[in-house]
Amino acid sequence: MTKTALATASIVYLLLLVGSVSAQNMTNQTMTSTNMTNVTGSATDGALAKVKILEAIKSLESGDKTSALVELNAAQQVIAGESDQANMHFNEGMKALSGGDSNGALMHLKVALNFLG
Numbered sequence: 001m002t003k004t005a006l007a008t009a010s011i012v013y014l015l016l017l018v019g020s021v022s023a024q025n026m027t028n029q030t031m032t033s034t035n036m037t038n039v040t041g042s043a044t045d046g047a048l049a050k051v052k053i054l055e056a057i058k059s060l061e062s063g064d065k066t067s068a069l070v071e072l073n074a075a076q077q078v079i080a081g082e083s084d085q086a087n088m089h090f091n092e093g094m095k096a097l098s099g100g101d102s103n104g105a106l107m108h109l110k111v112a113l114n115f116l117g
Contacts, residue, residue, distance in 0.1 A: 045079070046078075046082055046116050048078045049075045049079040049082060049086075049090075049116055050113060052071045052078070053071070053079075053109050053112060053113055055071040056069075056075065057109055060097070060102050060109075065097065069097065072093070072097070075090070076094070079116075082115070082116060083115045083116075085115040086112045087112075089108045089115065090108070092108040093105045093106075093107075093108035093109040096108060
């Protein structure tokens with residue numbers, strides 16, 4: 001893992017712990033920076049997808065579907081290179097949420113996390 005990827009992963013993990021609005025903005029900046037510098041790879045993408053899905057799950061469990069959708073849209077950009085099972089459950093979770101089924105979305109997103117490692 002490169003120094004940049006390690007720093008990005010560390011920042012994302014720290015932001016997950018903080019969980020504030022400003023932390024969310026920094027996460028978005030980190031993702032943009034990662035995309036701009038083309039620092040990719042399954043470990044980095046998987047870690048970012050996992051963080052975003054965890055945030056979406058937290059939002060859904062608290063009843064905030066709008067924030068969950070924001071997190072899932074960000075996760076969708078990085079999950080594409082992950083396992084077929086992770087992608088399938090992620091997509092099923094997105095479908096369930098857009099259909100108003102929060103419980104189904106939670107179930108599929110949690111399974112997707114398991115396939116991300």
